[in-house]
Amino acid sequence: MGVSLFFRRALVRRPLAKWSISERAGGPHNGIDTENVPWQIFVACSDGESVNATTYMQLQTVIDFEGLQDILEMHEVHNSWKHAEVLNAELRAKISQG
Amino acid sequence: MKTTETTAPAVTGFIPTGLKTHATIIDGVTYETTTFTATRALVMLPKIVNLLGEDGLTLFLASNDDDAKGLVEEAQVEAALMSKVMENAVGEEGDADGLLVVKDLVGGTISNRIKIGDNFVTAKIGAHFDEYFAGNLTHLMAVSMWVFRCSFGEP
Numbered sequence: 001m002g003v004s005l006f007f008r009r010a011l012v013r014r015p016l017a018k019w020s021i022s023e024r025a026g027g028p029h030n031g032i033d034t035e036n037v038p039w040q041i042f043v044a045c046s047d048g049e050s051v052n053a054t055t056y057m058q059l060q061t062v063i064d065f066e067g068l069q070d071i072l073e074m075h076e077v078h079n080s081w082k083h084a085e086v087l088n089a090e091l092r093a094k095i096s097q098g
Numbered sequence: 099m100k101t102t103e104t105t106a107p108a109v110t111g112f113i114p115t116g117l118k119t120h121a122t123i124i125d126g127v128t129y130e131t132t133t134f135t136a137t138r139a140l141v142m143l144p145k146i147v148n149l150l151g152e153d154g155l156t157l158f159l160a161s162n163d164d165d166a167k168g169l170v171e172e173a174q175v176e177a178a179l180m181s182k183v184m185e186n187a188v189g190e191e192g193d194a195d196g197l198l199v200v201k202d203l204v205g206g207t208i209s210n211r212i213k214i215g216d217n218f219v220t221a222k223i224g225a226h227f228d229e230y231f232a233g234n235l236t237h238l239m240a241v242s243m244w245v246f247r248c249s250f251g252e253p
């Protein structure tokens with residue numbers, strides 16, 4: 001199945017800039033993945049520490065597929081900012097150490 | 099083909115926004131459908147993709163109803179599509195449960211030509227699916243395509 005044939009709404013969205021995160025890749029421990037919950041739902045409802053039950057409920061009642069993609073995009077951007085803050089802090093630490 | 103788009107009242111009442119409702123006229127019948135919720139869409143998508151296959155999916159996502167319907171009305175295209183759908187629908191145990199996804203897809207859509215007794219009423223297709231589309235697979239395809247595009251493409 002060609003990816004280009006998948007959902008048009010996903011296809012016409014402008015792609016985000018590429019960024020990499022090293023949180024889970026930084027070590028050998030990866031935890032587990034969902035088995036029964038679509039990963040998009042998990043990502044949309046999780047802030048990395050807890051699950052937002054309100055969002056979970058809304059995804060089953062009033063948020064459509066397009067809305068889900070908006071939420072995922074916002075998560076992606078927010079995560080990139082948090083990661084950038086960590087990298088910037090590491091950079092400042094290195095500079096201050098001389 | 100006249101298609102309109104509105105925002106339905108919130109289903110649960112505690113959120114000020116709601117799912118989009120779409121309306122169209124196909125073969126003189128007025129249809130109204132509400133965009134699937136994200137969770138429902140994610141559950142249905144793999145089943146639909148498996149049922150339609152790559153070519154069928156391309157057809158279902160055709161840019162507009164007239165294009166799609168024109169293609170389906172070509173005997174060769176209809177035969178090829180139905181053949182592929184039936185092939186994909188038959189499970190390992192020889193049943194055709196895969197076709198139930200089509201019923202699930204259009205079941206929540208409202209039609210103004212549901213026949214009850216001698217009268218036509220406006221109601222959801224769901225419980226009337228078999229009688230409603232009996233002998234009119236081309237119309238079923240046209241309605242299915244439109245409903246599919248409402249949630250996954252551009253209606």
